[in-house]
Amino acid sequence: MIQTSDLINLISDLVQINSINSWLISDGHGEAEIATYIENWLSPLNIEFYREFIADRQVNLVARLPGKGGGKSLCIYAHLDTVGCELWKERAFLPRVEGDRLYGLGSADDKGHCALALLVLKSIAMQSNELLNGDLWLALLADEEGTSNGAQQFIKKVKPKAAIILEPNALGNIVVTHQGFGWIDIIVKGKAAHGSAPELGIDSIAYMGEVITRLHHLDYQVFAPNPHPLNGKTVFHTSMIKGGTDYATYPAECILSIEIGTQPGETINDRIQNIETIFHEIRTKFPDFSAEVNVKLARDPFKSQGCELLWNILSDETNKILGELPNAVGENAWCDAALFQQAGIPTLMMGASGENFHAPDEWVSISELIKLGDILEGTIRRFCNE
Numbered sequence: 001m002i003q004t005s006d007l008i009n010l011i012s013d014l015v016q017i018n019s020i021n022s023w024l025i026s027d028g029h030g031e032a033e034i035a036t037y038i039e040n041w042l043s044p045l046n047i048e049f050y051r052e053f054i055a056d057r058q059v060n061l062v063a064r065l066p067g068k069g070g071g072k073s074l075c076i077y078a079h080l081d082t083v084g085c086e087l088w089k090e091r092a093f094l095p096r097v098e099g100d101r102l103y104g105l106g107s108a109d110d111k112g113h114c115a116l117a118l119l120v121l122k123s124i125a126m127q128s129n130e131l132l133n134g135d136l137w138l139a140l141l142a143d144e145e146g147t148s149n150g151a152q153q154f155i156k157k158v159k160p161k162a163a164i165i166l167e168p169n170a171l172g173n174i175v176v177t178h179q180g181f182g183w184i185d186i187i188v189k190g191k192a193a194h195g196s197a198p199e200l201g202i203d204s205i206a207y208m209g210e211v212i213t214r215l216h217h218l219d220y221q222v223f224a225p226n227p228h229p230l231n232g233k234t235v236f237h238t239s240m241i242k243g244g245t246d247y248a249t250y251p252a253e254c255i256l257s258i259e260i261g262t263q264p265g266e267t268i269n270d271r272i273q274n275i276e277t278i279f280h281e282i283r284t285k286f287p288d289f290s291a292e293v294n295v296k297l298a299r300d301p302f303k304s305q306g307c308e309l310l311w312n313i314l315s316d317e318t319n320k321i322l323g324e325l326p327n328a329v330g331e332n333a334w335c336d337a338a339l340f341q342q343a344g345i346p347t348l349m350m351g352a353s354g355e356n357f358h359a360p361d362e363w364v365s366i367s368e369l370i371k372l373g374d375i376l377e378g379t380i381r382r383f384c385n386e
């Protein structure tokens with residue numbers, strides 16, 4: 001049982017520490033300082049922990065409560081990093097409670113869940129007469145808001161029998177699938193020439209217009225009418241564009257950066273195929289059209305597998321606390337659940353409500369976190385003793 005005041009105090013301490021992802025934002029502090037705070041918090045509790053170096057300013061903080069043997073190991077995950085706070089920097093690190101809401105950068109995504117997981121671990125560790133049979137891992141990882149380096153390192157070494165990923169969501173939802181994504185550059189090649197020599201120049205920006213129009217069609221004519229039943233419409237938006245040198249010259253190159261989703265059963269190759277088909281169409285109309293695709297980063301979608309036991313226990317414990325069974329839901333956003341599942345670890349994801357993720361005045365529901373704590377504690381005791 002977790003005390004509300006302990007939870008508010010711990011989240012407030014974590015919110016005050018800058019752990020802005022240092023890959024995403026160049027002056028972000030990364031996870032080193034927040035990891036030190038948590039090490040100091042864990043030290044008097046007689047819980048094993050270690051820090052895992054990931055990259056400059058990026059660290060994982062991993063704790064373990066060893067079981068007495070004969071049970072199943074379970075990993076509870078939350079991430080230590082946050083996005084930036086340019087639009088509200090004067091108040092982002094000042095936690096504030098109003099009613100049920102705790103405001104502050106990362107309060108919901110994901111420091112409220114880091115704090116909750118630590119308090120659940122402490123609560124279980126304190127009851128030494130009730131040692132678990134299986135190991136309980138707490139993975140507070142780096143770089144979720146960047147390229148997921150923290151999760152990639154962690155799953156290489158630790159292989160629990162199941163994992164619960166804590167990320168904000170309406171309490172009562174259990175996420176069983178989410179989209180994958182690609183960050184892709186499309187490069188249209190033109191030919192530089194004097195602006196008054198159209199017979200020599202090839203206008204890469206005008207041709208990029210042809211590409212963008214067809215991508216937009218793909219979005220509203222193919223993706224929009226065919227949403228995944230849980231994950232919704234396949235993600236697509238343009239992100240950045242650059243090209244050309246000056247008013248008087250045909251632009252030799254235009255680069256468009258996009259974000260595009262993949263659904264379970266698909267890979268980034270399906271999206272590359274969509275883009276190649278667009279190139280082919282344009283080339284039929286304009287034979288001097290020339291373009292290429294450059295995948296900067298791609299992550300596969302998540303579909304939970306092998307989770308029957310964890311689902312049954314989690315669903316029963318949710319029912320005990322909320323008075324109703326959980327809903328299996330999907331998400332259009334990507335998170336580290338996909339990497340855990342790909343490593344062969346049966347994975348489910350849940351969390352407490354909040355709003356304004358990655359935006360000013362992010363908040364988390366304190367009462368939902370408390371209920372989530374009860375659900376997690378019950379689930380851990382049963383799963384690890386199976």
Ligand SMILES: [Zn+2]
Nearest residue numbers: 109110144167
């Ligand atoms: Zn998150």
